[in-house]
Amino acid sequence: MSRLKLFVPVIGFFALALLLWRGLYLNTRELPSVLIDKPLPQFEIETVLGSQLVTNQDLPDKIFLLNVWGSYCLPCLVEHPTLMRLSEAGEIPVVGVNYRDRQKLAIDWLDVNGNPFSFSLLDEDGRLGIDLGVYGAPETFLIDRNGVIRYRHVSVLDENIWREIFEPAIAELRAEQVGL
Amino acid sequence: MIPELGQFSLILAFCLCVILATLPLLGASRNNLLWMSLARPLSAGIFVFLAISIGILAYSFAVNDFSVQFVANHSNLLLPTRYKLTAVWGGHEGSFLLWTFMLSGWMLAVSVYSMSMPIDFVARVLSVLGILCCTYILYMLATSNPFDRVVPLAPADGVELNSFLQDFAFILHPPALYMGYVGFSVVFAFAVAALLSGRLDAAWARWCRPWANAAWAILTMGIALGSWWAYYELGWGGWWGWDPVENPPLITWLLGTALIHSLAVTEKRGVFKSWNVMLAILAFGGSLLGTFIARSGLLTSVHAFATDPARGIFILAIFALAIGGSLLLFALRAPLLKSEFGFGLLSREIFLLGNNMILVVASASVLLGTLFPIVYQALTGGLISIGPPYFNVIFVPLMALLVLLLGVGPICRWKKTSTGYLVAQLSRVALASVVLGVLLPLVILLEFSFAATIATSLAVWISLTMMKDLANKTANKPTRLQGLKSLSLGYYGMQTAHLGVAVMLIGASMSSAFDSEKSVLLSSGQSIDLGEYVFVFDGTTRIEGPNYIGDEASIQVLKNGEFERILNPQSRIYITSGSPSTEMAIDAGFLRDLFITLGEAKEGGAWSMTIYIKPFMRWVWLGSIFMALGGIIATRDKRYRRLRRRQEELLAEDLRANLQPAL
Incomplete structure (x- = not known):
C-alpha cells in the first residue's frame, strides 16, 4: 500500500502535463477581462482631434466597438482596413482609444492612413488604458447600448476574427436587446 | 560561412x-x-x-x-x-x-x-x-x-x-x-x-x-x-x-x-x-x-x-x-x-x-x-x-510563519530539545522583538501601520535570535573572538542568508506600507510637494542618443527647503521601431528611493509626470544580496575540502579495486 502511494506524484505530474498540453491548444490570447459585463469606466478626457472634453455621455447609444490603437503600433495598420470598412459601411460605430501615444503623431497617423473612428479618446498617460485593463495596442472591446463591456479581443481584429467572433456576438447582443 | x-x-x-x-x-x-x-x-x-x-x-x-x-x-x-x-x-x-x-x-x-x-x-x-x-x-x-x-x-x-x-x-x-x-x-x-x-x-x-x-x-x-x-x-x-x-x-x-x-x-x-x-x-x-x-x-x-x-x-x-x-x-x-534514525517532537x-x-x-x-x-x-x-x-493573501502569511520558525530553528538542538530550554532561551528575545517592532516604525517613520509593525517585529526576531545563537555558540570559548573563529563557514553562510531574510522583509513591507506617489502636470518653474520633499520642474531639453531621440526633464529635489539634487527622467522614442520608452530617474538611498517617470508633453509646455517615494526600497535587493552571499559562503566550508582529501585516498583504493576485474 505504501508503495502505491509513491506513484501519486507520477500520476499528479502526468495530470499536470496533460493540462499543459491541452493548454497549448486553448486560445489564451482571448484574454479575460475583469470588466466583462461591467460598465465602461467613467472618464472625462480629451479627444485626439477635438479640443473639448468628452465623457461617457458622448459615446454612441447603440452597440459599438472601442478600439485601442497607437501611431507606433504596426499591428494596428493591419487591422486598419477592417475598421475603415466597418465604419464607412456604417456597420458599427468605432470609438478609438489612442493609447500611450503623442497627440501630434496620432493626428498625423489618422491623416496618412484615414480615420475610422467617430472620435478617439486621448489617453497619453495610459490612465484610461489601466482602467480598461489594456495589455497594449491593438485591443478591441465590444460595448452594448447600455455602455456595458461585453467582449474583449486582444491583438489584431481582421476580417476572419470579425466574421467568426464579432458578427455572431453582435447578433446575439441584438437579439438579447430586442428580447428586452 | x-x-x-x-x-x-x-x-x-x-x-x-x-x-x-x-x-x-x-x-x-x-x-x-x-x-x-x-x-x-x-x-x-x-x-x-x-x-x-x-x-x-x-x-x-x-x-x-x-x-x-x-x-x-x-x-x-x-x-x-x-x-x-x-x-x-x-x-x-x-x-x-x-x-x-x-x-x-x-x-x-x-x-x-x-x-x-x-x-x-x-x-x-x-x-x-x-x-x-x-x-x-x-x-x-x-x-x-x-x-x-x-x-x-x-x-x-x-x-x-x-x-x-x-x-x-x-x-x-x-x-x-x-x-x-x-x-x-x-x-x-x-x-x-x-x-x-x-x-x-x-x-x-x-x-x-x-x-x-x-x-x-x-x-x-x-x-x-x-x-x-x-x-x-x-x-x-x-x-x-x-x-x-x-x-x-x-x-x-x-x-x-x-x-x-x-x-x-x-x-x-x-x-x-x-x-x-x-x-x-x-x-x-x-x-x-x-x-x-x-x-x-x-x-x-x-x-x-x-x-x-x-x-x-x-x-x-x-x-x-x-x-x-x-x-x-x-x-x-x-x-x-x-531512513534509520528517529527524532523527537521538539x-x-x-x-x-x-x-x-x-x-x-x-x-x-x-x-x-x-x-x-x-x-x-x-x-x-x-x-x-x-x-x-x-x-498576496496566501503568500504573505505563509512567509510570516516561516520567519517565526526561522528564529527558533537554529537555537533548537538536533534530535531533542526541552520546552523549558527553548522558553528560557527565547522568551526575552520574543518580548524585545514585539516591543521594538512596535516602536521602531513609529520612531523612524512617525506613522503607524499594522503590517509594518508585524514585519519589523519579525525582522527584529530574526536578528535577535541570531545574536542569541551566536552568544550561545561562543560562550564556552576563552574569548569571544576565538569563539567566532571556531564557527564554520557553513554556519556563517546560514546566518548571513537569514539576516538577508530580515533585511528583505523590512524592504518589502516598508516600501509597500509607506510608499507615496503623485501624478501631476507641471509647467516649467512649477513645483509640487510630496512628503518632506519639494520637486521643482525646470523644463526639458532635447536629447539625442545613438538610436533614440527624446526629451530630458530637469527636476530639482529639495528636502525641508534645502537643495538635495537634480533628477533627470527621460522620455525616448527609438528611431528604428518608433516605440516610445520612458527612462525613470531614481535617487536611490539607504532609507528611501525617489523615483520620477516622465510622461507626455501637453499644450503650453506642461509635462505629466509621476513621482514616487518608497521608503527602504533598496533593502529588498540588499536582502537578496545577503541571501546569495550566504549561499556562496556556505559552499566554501572547509568540510567539503577536508572530505575531498579523504575521498581522494578512498578513490585511489577504489580504482585499484575496480581495475582488477577490468584487467
Whole structure:
C-alpha cells in the first residue's frame, strides 16, 4: 500500500502535463477581462482631434466597438482596413482609444492612413488604458447600448476574427436587446 | 560561412552529448571503467563546442550579419555594441543557446570539482546532464535554430531590439537567472544518479550540498536582478508583479530553499533522504515549467517569446520525459532508501520539517495561481485572471510563519530539545522583538501601520535570535573572538542568508506600507510637494542618443527647503521601431528611493509626470544580496575540502579495486 502511494506524484505530474498540453491548444490570447459585463469606466478626457472634453455621455447609444490603437503600433495598420470598412459601411460605430501615444503623431497617423473612428479618446498617460485593463495596442472591446463591456479581443481584429467572433456576438447582443 | 560554422559546432556538441548520454551510464551499470571515464573529457568537449557556437552568434551580431534571421530580428546598425552582444539572449533562439551553454558550463564544473566522488557516481551525474543537454540541442536544431539564414536576400538593416532590453540590467539578469535555473539540473542529476545507484546517504548529501547552495545563490541573484530591472525599467513603481513567467523561478527558488534545508538534515542526521530526491526533482521541474511557460505562449505575459505550438510540444516532451521519468524512477526505487534514525517532537529536525512544509505549500499555491486560468478554461471554457491579491493573501502569511520558525530553528538542538530550554532561551528575545517592532516604525517613520509593525517585529526576531545563537555558540570559548573563529563557514553562510531574510522583509513591507506617489502636470518653474520633499520642474531639453531621440526633464529635489539634487527622467522614442520608452530617474538611498517617470508633453509646455517615494526600497535587493552571499559562503566550508582529501585516498583504493576485474 505504501508503495502505491509513491506513484501519486507520477500520476499528479502526468495530470499536470496533460493540462499543459491541452493548454497549448486553448486560445489564451482571448484574454479575460475583469470588466466583462461591467460598465465602461467613467472618464472625462480629451479627444485626439477635438479640443473639448468628452465623457461617457458622448459615446454612441447603440452597440459599438472601442478600439485601442497607437501611431507606433504596426499591428494596428493591419487591422486598419477592417475598421475603415466597418465604419464607412456604417456597420458599427468605432470609438478609438489612442493609447500611450503623442497627440501630434496620432493626428498625423489618422491623416496618412484615414480615420475610422467617430472620435478617439486621448489617453497619453495610459490612465484610461489601466482602467480598461489594456495589455497594449491593438485591443478591441465590444460595448452594448447600455455602455456595458461585453467582449474583449486582444491583438489584431481582421476580417476572419470579425466574421467568426464579432458578427455572431453582435447578433446575439441584438437579439438579447430586442428580447428586452 | 561563419554562421554555418556555429551551426556545425552545435551539431558536433550534439554528437558528443549522445555519447555522454549513453556510454558512461552503461559503463556505470556494467562497471566498465573506460566508459565511465569518458564522462569528463566529453563534458569538456561539449562545453568547448557550445562556447564556439555562442561565440559565433555573438560575432554575427557584432559584424551586423543580417543574413542571419535571428540577428536581423533583434539588432540593427544603430544599436550600441554592448547591446548587440547581449541581444544574443534578446530572443527565443539565442536565449535557448545561452541556456544550453550554461548547462555545459555546469557540466564542466561538475567534472572538475567532483574528484572526491566515486567515478561511477560522477559518470551517472554527467550522463544524466548529457541526456538533458542532448534534448536541448536537438530542440534547437529542430525548431529554433539561431543560425537560420534569411534567403535569398538579406535585409540591409535589422529591426529594433525591444527598448526594454536595451539596458544594463538586461546584460546581467538573463545569464544569472539561467545559470541559477540550470544549476538545479545539476542537483536533479545528483538525485537521479542516487536513484540509479541506490546510494543515498549522508555522503551523498554532502556532495550535493555545495551544488545546491551555489545554484540557489545564483538563482537568488538572478531573480533579484530581474525584480530590480522591472522596478527601474518598466516604470510602474513595483518590484514584483506575480506575472506567470516570474512565478516559476519563484517556485524553483522556494523548492530550492526547502532542498538546501533538508539536505542539511540529511547530512547531519541521515533523515529526510528520499524527500531530498523528491525536492530536487520538483525544483528542477519548476525550472522546466518556467521554460515551457515562457516559450510556448501558454500564458500571456510581458516576458513571452514568439509563440509556435511546435516549440511548446517539444519542451513539454522534454518536461514529461525528465520529470515524469524521474518521478517514476523515484516511485520504483524510493523504498530502498529508508531512513534509520528517529527524532523527537521538539527538535531542529521538526523545525526544518516545518520549514519544508511551508515552502512546499507556498510553491504549490504559487503554481496553482499561475496555472488556474488554464485549468478553469480547460474545464469550463471560461476565462479568468488571477491577480496579485490572491498571491498576496496566501503568500504573505505563509512567509510570516516561516520567519517565526526561522528564529527558533537554529537555537533548537538536533534530535531533542526541552520546552523549558527553548522558553528560557527565547522568551526575552520574543518580548524585545514585539516591543521594538512596535516602536521602531513609529520612531523612524512617525506613522503607524499594522503590517509594518508585524514585519519589523519579525525582522527584529530574526536578528535577535541570531545574536542569541551566536552568544550561545561562543560562550564556552576563552574569548569571544576565538569563539567566532571556531564557527564554520557553513554556519556563517546560514546566518548571513537569514539576516538577508530580515533585511528583505523590512524592504518589502516598508516600501509597500509607506510608499507615496503623485501624478501631476507641471509647467516649467512649477513645483509640487510630496512628503518632506519639494520637486521643482525646470523644463526639458532635447536629447539625442545613438538610436533614440527624446526629451530630458530637469527636476530639482529639495528636502525641508534645502537643495538635495537634480533628477533627470527621460522620455525616448527609438528611431528604428518608433516605440516610445520612458527612462525613470531614481535617487536611490539607504532609507528611501525617489523615483520620477516622465510622461507626455501637453499644450503650453506642461509635462505629466509621476513621482514616487518608497521608503527602504533598496533593502529588498540588499536582502537578496545577503541571501546569495550566504549561499556562496556556505559552499566554501572547509568540510567539503577536508572530505575531498579523504575521498581522494578512498578513490585511489577504489580504482585499484575496480581495475582488477577490468584487467
